[in-house]
Amino acid sequence: MPTSLKSTTRLHNGVEMPWFGLGVYKVKEGSEVIESVKAAIKNGYRSIDTAAIYENEEGVGQAIRESGVPREELFITSKVWNSDQGYESTLQAYETSLKKLGLEYLDLYLIHWPGKDKYKETWKALEKLYKEGRVRAIGVSNFHIHHLEELLKEAEIKPMVNQVEYHPHLQQKELLAFCQKEGIQLEAWSPLKQGQLLQDSTLTEIAEKYGKTTAQVILRWDLQTKVVTIPKSIKEQRIIENADIFDFELSQEDMEKIAGLNKDERVGPNPDEFMVGFEE
Numbered sequence: 001m002p003t004s005l006k007s008t009t010r011l012h013n014g015v016e017m018p019w020f021g022l023g024v025y026k027v028k029e030g031s032e033v034i035e036s037v038k039a040a041i042k043n044g045y046r047s048i049d050t051a052a053i054y055e056n057e058e059g060v061g062q063a064i065r066e067s068g069v070p071r072e073e074l075f076i077t078s079k080v081w082n083s084d085q086g087y088e089s090t091l092q093a094y095e096t097s098l099k100k101l102g103l104e105y106l107d108l109y110l111i112h113w114p115g116k117d118k119y120k121e122t123w124k125a126l127e128k129l130y131k132e133g134r135v136r137a138i139g140v141s142n143f144h145i146h147h148l149e150e151l152l153k154e155a156e157i158k159p160m161v162n163q164v165e166y167h168p169h170l171q172q173k174e175l176l177a178f179c180q181k182e183g184i185q186l187e188a189w190s191p192l193k194q195g196q197l198l199q200d201s202t203l204t205e206i207a208e209k210y211g212k213t214t215a216q217v218i219l220r221w222d223l224q225t226k227v228v229t230i231p232k233s234i235k236e237q238r239i240i241e242n243a244d245i246f247d248f249e250l251s252q253e254d255m256e257k258i259a260g261l262n263k264d265e266r267v268g269p270n271p272d273e274f275m276v277g278f279e280e
């Protein structure tokens with residue numbers, strides 16, 4: 001089991017990815033994102049998850065520079081947005097993200113959403129970036145099993161990560177098993193269901209028993225199900241709280257109680273239906 005914020009999972013290409021990181025979706029460019037990322041790094045976080053569409057890559061980059069932590073100790077993820085899918089446009093989008101971040105490489109670059117018919121071409125661009133040593137790992141996001149199966153038919157390089165919505169109301173058991181079989185690390189987005197799970201009575205009861213908060217129980221459950229997690233907060237106290245999950249272990253009985261909460265219920269769109277940015 002991971003023992004600290006520095007604990008990593010080894011991706012199938014040997015790259016070490018932290019089990020825990022900070023998400024910055026909907027965090028405002030400028031002081032809000034700069035202060036959140038700096039607070040996270042100061043408190044031991046080493047992994048930051050952004051995306052071109054979040055429009056805060058410049059602030060993330062500034063925070064990284066001001067953090068004083070050497071670049072090679074950090075793990076930085078960004079994602080190619082839907083409207084940039086396609087071979088040449090993805091290569092261009094990567095350069096734009098790097099420039100905004102002020103970085104020479106990313107640790108992980110993801111296809112943000114599958115869309116319908118461009119992700120194979122987009123994947124070829126990610127493979128090129130990877131083969132040229134421009135990015136340490138490549139992956140996908142919001143891919144169902146059928147998207148992965150389709151991609152794997154032609155891919156030269158298997159995605160190292162699949163980042164999907166994952167929380168006690170959306171447990172993605174088949175997808176998790178598929179990814180584990182293929183050596184693809186699953187990563188949870190909206191692990192707290194954007195705050196909607198924090199009042200759940202089963203979770204609050206479990207939390208009380210361990211003297212932990214509901215958020216900590218959920219994030220600990222991510223780790224015990226072997227899923228990388230990246231909760232978002234702009235508040236330093238919560239940034240600290242969320243990461244304080246390495247000093248307790250949920251019992252088998254409590255893991256089963258949480259398993260019983262699944263409702264296959266999303267807070268975000270179903271990837272099969274999400275076509276924003278793909279329209280001509």
Ligand SMILES: NC(=O)c1ccc[n+]([C@@H]2O[C@H](COP(=O)([O-])OP(=O)(O)OC[C@H]3O[C@@H](n4cnc5c(N)ncnc54)[C@H](OP(=O)(O)O)[C@@H]3O)[C@@H](O)[C@H]2O)c1
Pocket residue numbers: 022023024025026049050112141142163164188189190191192193194195198215230231232233234235238241242268
């Ligand atoms: N690949 C994708 O398509 C995709 C989609 C969505 C998200 N993501 C990534 O996943 C990350 C996490 O997902 P998310 O931001 O959607 O949602 P989330 O992490 O599930 O929840 C964030 C919300 O919970 C609140 N919160 C955080 N910690 C808390 C705590 N300890 N107690 C009470 N409230 C707390 C935050 O408010 P405050 O900020 O006010 O604390 C915020 O409103 C994103 O930031 C992004 O990096 C990826």
